[in-house]
Amino acid sequence: MQKDNCIITAERLNLYYGDKQALRDVSVSFPRNQVTALIGPSGCGKSTLLRCFNRLNDLVEGVRIEGRILFEGRDIRDPDCDVVDLRKRIGMVFQKPNPFPSSIYDNVAYGPRVHGARNKKVLDVIVRESLKKAALWDEVADRLSDSAMGLSGGQQQRLCIARTLAVEPEIILMDEPCSALDPIATSKIENLINDLKVHYTVVIVTHNMQQAARVSDFTGFMYLGRLVEFGPTARIFENPQEELTNNYVTGRFG
């Protein structure tokens, strides 16, 4: 894996919640147009790391971050960096589906609207295409004006993905997107992730090792705030270099 192919890079990242250190010297690069999975036991810092890349940790009280995160060669933690623009280009799908309490259409159109799109025809196209890409169009095409809160959990999560796609991000961060879903909804989302990597770079945090093995090209294993090992998914699962990784992927602790 060469640096040129990487879209975003973290260098020696240390993160503290108050006195508690959540990330320890994490350095990692995510390859462009690939799916990268972050695995590890609960509380190992996967989600925290993910939330560094769109600076959502800024919202957390008492958080302190050291190190650099380079996106297109610039540190996104630089005061000059436009965080709003950054979040537009690095989208995120959350653990629990969080649709806005408005119609399906308005949910998807929200992002383009806040970025200045007003033309109804343009919005119609964006909404349709985004819902199609998120494999939700067929299920909701005839009820776009219904409340998004009435959708099932799996549909809500795909709506959240459609919502993210509508602003055309370059990277999509997914924080355990299937943990609140049943197996059928999960498999739909996994297929979707596979399709997405043609156009997007996907970073997915997951608890579920089978899921990581199924969907990802690269895998990073984290433990107690450290990135223990990073490499092609096949290698991590079949031939891990580190004892810890081996123990984890073979289910000896978790």
Added chain:
Amino acid sequence: MNGGDDLRNADAPLSSGIPIPLHEGRQIGSGQAAAHTRSGIAQMSEELPSPDKSGSLWKTLRKRTRQIREEAIRTLWFCTAIFAVVAIFFILFFLVKNGYPIFEQIGVWNFLTGDVWNPTGAPPAYGIYPLIVGTLFVTLGAMAIAIPLGIAVAVFIAELAPSWMKGAIKPAIELLAGIPSVVYGFFGLIVLTNWIRISFDVASGETWLAGSLLLGIMALPTIVSVSEDAISAVPRAYREGSLALGATHWQTIAGVVLPGALSGITAAIILGMGRAIGETMAVIMVVGNAGVVPEPLWNILSPIRTLTGTLGIEMGEVAVGSSHYHALFGVAVVLLAITLAVNLLARGILVRVSEQHTATTGATRRARKGRGETARPYARAVLGIGTLGLLAAATDVLVAAVAAVTLFGAVRVRRRVSPKTRQKIAFGLLYAVTGIVLFVLGIILFDIIYNGAPALSWEFLTAPPSDLGRAGGIGPAILGTLYLVGGAILFALPIGIGAAIYLREYTRGGRITGIIRAGVDLLGGTPSIVFGLFGFAFLVLYLNLGVSLLAGQITLGLMVLPTIIRTTEEALKSVPGSVREGSLALGATHWQTIWRVVLPPAVPGILTGTILSVGRAAGETAPILFTAVVFSRRFLPESVMEPVMALPYHLFILATNVPGARENQYGTALVLLALVAAIYLIAIFVRTRYQRSIRW
């Protein structure tokens, strides 16, 4: 760190010079995506990264304007929030400034302990001991009535009532809270004092007993609703745990639910007490207002005088700048100190309650353990207040006797009777108590509607009064009340909502927020008569607005401001944080997130709070007493600098100063009651209609 900076500086010019052909590269491969880009995204002007320099300049410019706009909005809300602090500061400053001369003249100790209050005598005497005693006695009497009834009704609503009955009783209790105090006072003056005079065979029914009965009813809704919240907040698992062990429903309530809700109920009692201490108009109308300490101390048929009553009666007739004037401000300072202490105590306890029920992780549990130590003083204070409450019950011979009999009975019953029968008895009592409370509400409503309805006519509703209000109508008073309330809301709504948005959306704790929140809470616990005094000293005299519509509107606006801030905060709080993150993650700005995602679902809650504030402002008398109203005025004010008539004040004067106006008294009371009830019903409707529509 220095090394890192150098690195970054060295990097930046290099990397920003390189054009990044990301989009073009990524789009190859899917016709669909390409179409998407062409038809959709291309029209969002800022979307495509422009390789040329003017494009990036344009982008920087956009970023700058966006940042300036965000900052301006933030500053605006910060200013509204800080306004609340300035207001409380001004109120404190003016009260203390105007009260200080009397403390200097006769000394704080003499002022507090002197046992004669006779400011117009020769020589004048400024001892407020009898007034403090009066306030405490009336309040304790009220608590002896309101505490048992309130808790019983709360238990009934939370545990026993089927949902349809709940749907009827809760609005009824809210209506009880919504009845203006001057209407309570009117009912007390006409019905209650007469009943006491006849049944106890005394010269006048205007007594401590009358005041306590009336204040007990008035404090009831506060105790019921806060206790009910506390009881409902006890986790289901506790109940299930108890029931699964074979305990009866009543054993579960008495052994698990009530102990679990104890601190919440304590806070409810303290808040109810604060309401009783701060009440003015109803008290003035029924307690006789003689500044004496009851003789003997437990003589509940003695007249009495309270701190608030003294302000309400004497402020209107005092010579500005005299010792008497300063003494009244001294009274207000003492009153404010008492209510402040009471409300701070309640607030501390409520904060603890909410922590108990939300904290789950190890860290917070440890934090709470630490706080448990600091919470001890609260517990001690609660014990103290509980003891005082018991003393009150003891002075009330009747209540004490009943309590002793019930207690004795209960002990005997416990030994002989099965848990099932005990449950039947307990539930029977709860039903009976709830029935009594509803019956009292029914009597008040029936009396006013039955006697007031004959007075109603088109002429009564539109014509100005004549013959000192005995004849003619109340048209100018109705319109005056609407003017006052409308102006107050126009003034308070933008500031209140802005302050709430700032507190909830822009801050994460911190000292300044703490100060603002404390200021808001203090403002919220301040008795309405104190707002009246402040309005009089600051707006009417210092700003020279005179007794005017404008002064009344601002005073009322200040009074409802805390309610609006608090309900708006609650409404914003109910919108989950995950939705905010979802919006921010799409690249929406902070304000876009608030405006488009957070505020819309909060609107029903904000609306409900606003409507309730309107209802409260419409019924209040004390704040407008010295700032805005006149008794009789044939014409509507032509500008905000002129005084107006108002319904509550009109009723107050008719009831206390105009003999032989019985029909118009009841008519005015009915119109005022109907106005406020209508406002409350709208609020209840809005809440039930919209609050169910969103399930997070």
